[in-house]
Amino acid sequence: MSGINDINRPKRDGTGVFLFWLYVMFLFAGVVLIGRLAYIQLFYKPNPKLEKYISARVRKQTTDPIRGSILAHDGRLLASSTPMYQIYMDCTVQKDVFEKKKDKKKEKEWQEKARKLSQGLAETFRDRSAEGYYSLIMSGRRNNRKYVKIGTAIDHGTLLKLKQLPLFNEPGYKGGMIVEKFDTRQYPYGALARRVIGYVKNNNTLTNDRVGIEGKYNYALHGKEGVIWMKETDNHGWIRNYDSTMVKVENGYDIRTTLDIDIQDIADRSLRNMVQGNPDIEGGCAIVMDVHTGAIRAMVNIKRNDKDNTVGETYNYAIGRAGDPGSVFKLASLMTLIEDGKADLETIVPTFRGKWKYKGQIMKDEYLMEMNTDTISVVRGLEISSNHVFRYLVCQNYEDNPKRFLDKFYEYKLNEPFDFDLQGLASPVIPSPGSPQWSGTALPSIAIGYTVLETPLHIAMFYNGIANKGKLMKPYIVESIEKEGGIVESFKPKVLNGSICSRRTAEKLTEALRQVVLDGTGRGLKNAKCGVAGKTGTAQITFETTVGNKKKVVYKDGSGRRQHQATFVGFYPYEDPKYTTIVVIYSKLTNKNFYGAQYALPVFREIVNDTYSLKDEWGNEIKSRGSVPKMRTAAIQDGSDGITEVPDVKGMGLMDAIYSIENCGYRCSYEGMGHVYSQTPAAGSKNRKGETVTIRLR
Amino acid sequence: MNAAKIREATQNSIKAILRGEFLLRLHFDRYFMQILYLFFLVWSLIWTNLEIEQTMLRMEKNKKVIEDLRIYHAQKNCELVSYDRITTIQTLLKQMGSEVDIPEKPADRIRK
Numbered sequence: 001m002s003g004i005n006d007i008n009r010p011k012r013d014g015t016g017v018f019l020f021w022l023y024v025m026f027l028f029a030g031v032v033l034i035g036r037l038a039y040i041q042l043f044y045k046p047n048p049k050l051e052k053y054i055s056a057r058v059r060k061q062t063t064d065p066i067r068g069s070i071l072a073h074d075g076r077l078l079a080s081s082t083p084m085y086q087i088y089m090d091c092t093v094q095k096d097v098f099e100k101k102k103d104k105k106k107e108k109e110w111q112e113k114a115r116k117l118s119q120g121l122a123e124t125f126r127d128r129s130a131e132g133y134y135s136l137i138m139s140g141r142r143n144n145r146k147y148v149k150i151g152t153a154i155d156h157g158t159l160l161k162l163k164q165l166p167l168f169n170e171p172g173y174k175g176g177m178i179v180e181k182f183d184t185r186q187y188p189y190g191a192l193a194r195r196v197i198g199y200v201k202n203n204n205t206l207t208n209d210r211v212g213i214e215g216k217y218n219y220a221l222h223g224k225e226g227v228i229w230m231k232e233t234d235n236h237g238w239i240r241n242y243d244s245t246m247v248k249v250e251n252g253y254d255i256r257t258t259l260d261i262d263i264q265d266i267a268d269r270s271l272r273n274m275v276q277g278n279p280d281i282e283g284g285c286a287i288v289m290d291v292h293t294g295a296i297r298a299m300v301n302i303k304r305n306d307k308d309n310t311v312g313e314t315y316n317y318a319i320g321r322a323g324d325p326g327s328v329f330k331l332a333s334l335m336t337l338i339e340d341g342k343a344d345l346e347t348i349v350p351t352f353r354g355k356w357k358y359k360g361q362i363m364k365d366e367y368l369m370e371m372n373t374d375t376i377s378v379v380r381g382l383e384i385s386s387n388h389v390f391r392y393l394v395c396q397n398y399e400d401n402p403k404r405f406l407d408k409f410y411e412y413k414l415n416e417p418f419d420f421d422l423q424g425l426a427s428p429v430i431p432s433p434g435s436p437q438w439s440g441t442a443l444p445s446i447a448i449g450y451t452v453l454e455t456p457l458h459i460a461m462f463y464n465g466i467a468n469k470g471k472l473m474k475p476y477i478v479e480s481i482e483k484e485g486g487i488v489e490s491f492k493p494k495v496l497n498g499s500i501c502s503r504r505t506a507e508k509l510t511e512a513l514r515q516v517v518l519d520g521t522g523r524g525l526k527n528a529k530c531g532v533a534g535k536t537g538t539a540q541i542t543f544e545t546t547v548g549n550k551k552k553v554v555y556k557d558g559s560g561r562r563q564h565q566a567t568f569v570g571f572y573p574y575e576d577p578k579y580t581t582i583v584v585i586y587s588k589l590t591n592k593n594f595y596g597a598q599y600a601l602p603v604f605r606e607i608v609n610d611t612y613s614l615k616d617e618w619g620n621e622i623k624s625r626g627s628v629p630k631m632r633t634a635a636i637q638d639g640s641d642g643i644t645e646v647p648d649v650k651g652m653g654l655m656d657a658i659y660s661i662e663n664c665g666y667r668c669s670y671e672g673m674g675h676v677y678s679q680t681p682a683a684g685s686k687n688r689k690g691e692t693v694t695i696r697l698r
Numbered sequence: 699m700n701a702a703k704i705r706e707a708t709q710n711s712i713k714a715i716l717r718g719e720f721l722l723r724l725h726f727d728r729y730f731m732q733i734l735y736l737f738f739l740v741w742s743l744i745w746t747n748l749e750i751e752q753t754m755l756r757m758e759k760n761k762k763v764i765e766d767l768r769i770y771h772a773q774k775n776c777e778l779v780s781y782d783r784i785t786t787i788q789t790l791l792k793q794m795g796s797e798v799d800i801p802e803k804p805a806d807r808i809r810k
Contacts, residue, residue, distance in 0.1 A: 023718050077779045082772045156769045186772075188779035239754035265784045529803070610800050614784075619804035 057232040058241055065223025067183065068252030070197055070213055072261045073297070073479065079197050079214070080186050085159045087150040088178040091140030113166040114138065120165040124158060125151035147178070185214075193264050194313040195301045196257075196422065196477065212316075213255055213478065216423050220481050223252035254482045258295035263288050263579075263611050267298045270606035274585065274599065275302045275311050280592055284585040285317035286603060287460045287475075288611070291577045293493040294464065294473030298607075317584065322426035322453040326539025327385045327596070328567050329449025331509060332462060333394055334382065336408040338505045342397040345379040345512055349389050356388055358395060359440050363388065382512050383520030385536060387448045394447035402433055402443050412462055413472060413496045414454060421477040429453040449539060456567075460582040463534075463569050465497070466513075467577035470506045472497040514574050522568070524601045529612040533577075534570015534604070536596035541565050543589065563587055564594035568604045573618070581607055646693055648683030649676050657695055665689035672697040 046054060067081040098107040118133035128136070133150075140148040154162070159179065162168050167175035187194065198212015210218060226249025231241040267286045275281045283303035289296055303315045315321075337343040354369030355362050365388035368376065381389030398405035409415060409430050417427040430452050431437035437451060445451040457475055465472035474494040481489040501509075513533035516522045521536040540555045541563040547554070556562050564587040571577040583600040612618055647664050649657035657676050661668040669692050679695045681687055714720040726733070780786065784800070791798050 020716070024716065027715065076782065077775065080772060080776060082776065083769055156766065156773055160766075160770075186776045188776045189783055190780070192783070233751045233755055234748070235755075237751075237755040237758070239751060239758055261782075262784055269785050613801045613804055616805040616807055620806045621809045622806050623809050 058244070059230050059238070061228050061230050063226040063228065063249040064183065065225060065249050066251040067185070067223065068221040068254045070221075071254055071256045071482075072259050072264075073257065073295075074260070075256070076261050077188050078193065078257065078259070078261075080188070081183050082155070082186050083181045084153040084155060084184045086153050086180045086182070087159075087162065088180065089137065089140065089148045089150050090146040090172070090176040090178060091137055091148055092144050092146055093173060093176040095141060095144075110167075111138070114141075116166040117168060120162070121150060124154075124162060127151060153182075153184075189261065189265075191313055192261070192268055193259055193299065195316045196259070196299050198422070210423065212422055213257065216421060217255050217478065217481070220253040221255060224250040226250070253488055256479045256482055258290070258293075258297060258477050258479050259299070260288075260297040262614055263607070264298040264300065266610040266614075267300045267581075267603075267607050268302075270603045270610075271300050271302050271583070272311060274603050275304060278599070279309075280588050280590045280594075281599070282586045282588045283311070283315065283317060284583065284600075284603075285456055286583045286607065287318050287456060287581065288607065289460055289464050289475060289580045291464055291467045291571060291580055292473070294461070294475045295479070295493065296475055296477045297579065299477065316422065316424060317586065318456050319420060319422055319425045320455070321586075322428055322455045322458075323541055323565050324450045324452065324539040325454045325459050326449045326537040326565060326567060327387075328459055328463075328535050328537030328569050329452065329454070330382065330385070330390045330447070331466070331513070331535055332409060332412060332414065333390045333447045334378065334512070335412075335466070335501050335505060335509060336405060337378075337393055337397065338508060339408070339501050340397070340404075343378055343393050345377070345508055347378045347393070348375045349378065349381065349392055350374060351376050351388065354388065356392060358391070358444060361441065363391060363444065379512050379515055382535070383516050385516075385521050390447045391444035395444050398443065405443070406430060406432055406446075409452075411497060412465070412500050414452075414458055414462060416496075418474060418496065420457070420475065425457070426453075426455050428455060428458050449537065456582050456584045459567070459569055460580055461496075462500075463571060463582070464580040465500050466506050466509050467533075467571035467580050468506075469503045470499045470501045471495060472500050510574060510577075513570060517570070517574075521595075521597050522570070522601065524597055525570070525605055525608070528572070528605055529609045530573040530618065531575060532570050532572045532604075532608055533574035534568055536601065537565075537567035537569070538593075538595045539565045539567070541586070557589065559591070561589040561591055563589050566594045566596040566599040568596045568600035570604065572608055572612070578617075579611065583607070644686060646679075646681055646683055646685045646687060649679055649695060650683070652676050654697060661693045661695075667692045668695065669693075670695045670697060674698045 069077055069081070070079040072078055094106075094110060098104075098110070114137045115130075115134050118137060119130040121133045122128055122130040136148060139145075163177075168177045169175065172178065185199070187197065196212050198210070198214040198216075200211075200214050200218050201209035210216070214221065225247070227247040229241040229244035229246065230238045233239055267288060271284055271286050275284055281304065283301070285302070286298065286300045287296060288298040299316075299318050301313050301316050301318055302311050303313070303317070304311050305314070334343075338345075351365075351368045351371065351374055353374070354365040354367070354371070356365070357363075365386055367384050367386050368388050376386065376389060378389060378393070380386075394405060415428050415430045417425055429437070430446070431442055433442075439451075442451050461472065461475050464475075472495065474496045476491060476493070478491055480487045480491060510533050513535055514531070516535055517525045517532050522532070522534050525532045525534065542553050542555055543557075543563050544551055545554055545557045546552070547558070566585040566587070567582065569580070569582040571580040581604060583603045585594065585599040585603070587594040587599075645664075646666060647660045649660050652660065653675055654670060654673075657670070658668045666687065667690060671694070674697045676695045676697050679693060681693065687693075711720065714723050721727075788799065
């Protein structure tokens with residue numbers, strides 16, 4: 001501070017005084033500025049209304065997660081989310097500017113562009129003519145409409161094309177284009193497995209708006225919304241504000257199912273054709289299940305829409321409809337009889353010529369009435385699906401202890417509404433003595449598959465247990481939850497009952513089911529491409545009708561019309577079963593008879609034949625003999641390389657050799673199979689173009 | 699330092715400020731380079747911030763491009779997958795007059 005004390009006074013002049021006061025002014029302004037800065041920094045609390053004008057603008061941006069995909073067993077895409085776009089147009093853009101400036105030329109230019117835009121819109125959407133679109137835009141401009149809907153929802157590719165059109169290729173405030181994006185679910189395989197894939201409507205949990213895998217696994221598929229804050233830059237752009245809090249978006253997980261698209265497709269086509277071709281059919285379902293794991297490889301549900309007579313996947317019969325299974329249930333009765341040592345396949349049963357009296361009631365068997373025999377074996381009874389054989393055996397052996405008989409069904413899990421991967425699995429019903437459904441004839445009725453309610457899935461599961469040598473697997477359709485290809489949660493096969501019967505009993509039943517196909521009601525499958533063991537089933541369905549102003553549940557209405565459930569269930573190849581399949585067809589009210597062998601079996605046969613042909617695991621094994629000539633790594637020669645001589649094709653495969661020869665301008669003839677081991681003329685010969693080069697392969 | 703000296707120094711300081719000689723009297727001319735350097739640093743800071751903003755702006759634009767490409771890829775993927783269906787292929791083959799259909803028997807396998 002010593003220098004400050006040594007002040008020499010300069011002489012004052014006019015300029016000096018002026019500069020001095022100027023300096024003082026700046027100094028004062030500086031002091032004020034510094035004081036103001038300190039005040040704003042330390043004490044100032046801006047008015048919220050003013051704050052937005054003095055600080056950088058920020059906005060909250062919510063990022064929607066990408067909904068997870070649903071995949072088939074082999075990773076093929078069943079459902080995926082992609083956005084769609086709806087275009088609107090602000091028809092008033094630049095109108096005020098042109099009017100203020102009285103610039104008629106610019107307005108005319110805009111209208112000319114609108115005309116060209118209309119042409120493009122008409123070509124893209126094809127819902128109006130170019131003139132129609134032009135009228136729409138100009139009418140919107142006259143009436144100051146700022147939100148005119150253009151066409152229908154479009155995909156991203158079309159959006160890019162639209163953005164090339166006049167006006168739409170300009171910024172929004174000039175061209176008026178408004179794009180609204182919304183996510184849609186894409187199903188690359190169309191209606192295939194649509195009911196299994198399901199849907200979610202409006203995320204509403206109160207109503208039945210969540211169906212299938214989409215509904216049940218919505219929690220995993222949906223993901224979590226993310227939130228970030230954006231701030232405005234000096235040149236009016238928007239960038240991420242890293243100083244603010246954020247919530248990271250979490251995309252939904254993918255769900256891998258057990259479905260095999262090829263089998264699903266085959267089953268879908270077969271069932272669809274059957275339902276479409278028979279107006280008396282209400283609908284039907286087919287399930288294909290892997291024997292050893294219980295994994296569902298196909299689940300098809302086809303229902304007829306009576307209004308327009310179209311068919312589609314609109315109701316899941318496979319899990320949602322529990323009805324009298326009919327004759328396919330006889331196998332459960334037979335299993336119980338064999339396991340308890342009450343009967344065997346060779347047990348002889350008296351026929352009573354088809355008229356057996358039980359508790360004062362005559363029980364008829366039409367098959368046996370036609371047969372001129374007094375006795376019948378159990379296996380023959382199963383072959384012809386005799387009701388009497390099973391009614392008689394069950395009543396004779398369990399009349400005193402029906403609980404024992406029914407308890408076995410509980411062991412087979414035929415009464416269990418297990419936790420399935422899809423919502424809406426109907427509860428099966430097996431009445432017990434003392435329950436309201438129990439009556440004097442309940443026992444013989446249950447023995448042949450009436451008075452009980454079973455879903456097609458339960459019946460398939462039971463037959464699968466027999467195919468799996470007594471091991472009852474839980475049916476499942478979701479294999480894993482995945483994220484970006486990595487497994488987050490895996491669902492393994494589950495055993496519902498390790499042994500519903502002995503291995504010996506399972507083998508006996510398999511043999512009996514094979515006999516049904518060879519010499520019984522399943523004869524239509526005798527010549528299937530692989531050996532099938534299975535059982536037909538035909539059940540009459542009760543329905544409600546009005547009799548004398550009273551509503552009654554009946555099997556037959558006043559006009560003699562009935563409703564049927566036709567079933568075929570079995571597994572193949574019967575020697576070493578790989579798949580269990582059930583086909584169930586539901587008829588409308590009709591005077592026709594609906595038999596499992598007539599309607600369900602043809603669908604089953606098509607599924608078996610096509611599935612068998614497509615799976616190379618059932619192909620013959622060829623033992624390699626000798627050695628295959630090694631391929632040389634010679635580059636393929638072609639005419640475009642300027643080669644004017646016969647190319648050297650020795651060691652090449654046929655396709656490569658033909659390609660090479662013909663591209664050099666020669667014709668090719670060949671003999672044999674495999675790889676080229678000789679050629680005439682020799683490589684390097686300069687023959688006339690168009691001449692034939694003969695190659696031999698082995 | 700007594701009170702008289704402090705008063706004198708304060709008076710001299712005020713006078714020096716009024717004359718515009720305060721910094722010179724403190725010999726700040728000796729730190730002229732450092733002052734320039736500080737000015738450069740501040741200028742660089744502002745310029746870098748602006749450049750960062752520009753880069754982030756470009757990043758946001760590129761994000762949109764990437765998102766567009768992702769959507770385009772997803773849509774094309776869906777279109778392509780739709781052809782990978784037995785019945786679709788059967789229909790297409792039939793339309794083309796081909797007699798190719800599902801094989802009669804499963805393919806033979808060569809034992810490894």
